[in-house]
Amino acid sequence: MTGLRERQKADRTGRILDAASRLFRAQGYDAVRIEDIAAAAEVSAGTCYNYFSTKGDLLLAIVSMEVEEVVEAGHTLVTTPPPDTAQALGSLIRLYYDHSLHYLSKEMWRKAMAFSIEAPGTPFSQRYTELDAMLSAQVCDLIAALQKRGLARPDLDAKVFGQIVFNTLNQMFIEFVKQDAMPLSDLHRLSDAQTASLAGLIR
């Protein structure tokens, strides 16, 4: 079933993604030209456009892989939440934040977020939006799980409140990547304060 054509296609996709990911991280998104990526992936510039519609979409493909990992890691945590509301929320949020700079620079996040707003219809922009929705749903699930364990007010709409929490942490993350000088520890501090407030409303 795996013809030569199919195998080469997958191989090229992988090489382009690898090359782009490595170069973006090493030199920055703007400093890397499509031609550089093509050269590193041993294809031509035109071929990159057979696989990814724009440079921005290629970036979003890379970012999406990262977010996929986070969604998976988050799933484990949501199914076995710590036995305290603030700590449960805090752990999930910390998981998201700490993963974020593992493979991606702030510049890459900025460009990715910008592109997903600017060009929402692009294939990987849609994928990225989906993944965002999955993260949001995960927070909702956590709150529902806490309710089930009697750690959160049962009269709360878990979906509405989960989205509120997600919007808040998302907004703080945007501020974080917008300021190159801001260290991760500051994001944690801000986040812990908000989480405490929000946990107060839940309990």
Place this chain on the structure above:
Amino acid sequence: MTGLRERQKADRTGRILDAASRLFRAQGYDAVRIEDIAAAAEVSAGTCYNYFSTKGDLLLAIVSMEVEEVVEAGHTLVTTPPPDTAQALGSLIRLYYDHSLHYLSKEMWRKAMAFSIEAPGTPFSQRYTELDAMLSAQVCDLIAALQKRGLARPDLDAKVFGQIVFNTLNQMFIEFVKQDAMPLSDLHRLSDAQTASLAGLIR
């Protein structure tokens, strides 16, 4: 004290802003070239760059003027809020949303938001971020005003809660401008539902 040089500078700035605003709205941000703006403003392309650092920053200058108007209009409403929590919040939000498409297209909003994330250091990007903070503060002020009138739980931190409300409405607005097909009425529906939930938490 207004020398010739100063007057010409103000005049040119105005002409560039006017031309760009008109052309962006009529033809779309991407379709308009700097040269087109320059021609319409009766200057050269290079001159546009003496006044605005990039095309994106020029757009943000235009968007900022719009947001300034909204901040002003909102101020009136916050000082004399309707005598009902949900209605007060709803009026302010409606004010923001209804103003949004008056002078600016969805594409312009998308590009502006994208640029403000992508290039946060640029002069008008900073201005735009400031204005965003002012809107957020306005929502906080409204909640504080409601507390003062006994229309909201006094034990609530107005600042924290205001930011939550602002983040929520901001996020909904982003979804709105990301989908060209979505009518303003749908945004209102979504917003009304969320506002009702949030008003419930406040009372």
Place this chain on the structure above:
DNA sequence: AAAAAAGATTGAGTTCGTTCATTTTTGAAG
């Protein structure tokens, strides 16, 4: 009022993302 300095304008030139006509490679049919 002339000369010098400071400040702005200009548009040709550079760069890089993107497109597309042409060429090459792959897979199927005879």
Place this chain on the structure above:
DNA sequence: CTTCAAAAATGAACGAACTCAATCTTTTTT
């Protein structure tokens, strides 16, 4: 094995944002 069609790769050409050395305009100095 040859022929043909479909799919994919290629790189030269294009377009638009942005830069910068040369030029022009305004202000200040003598």
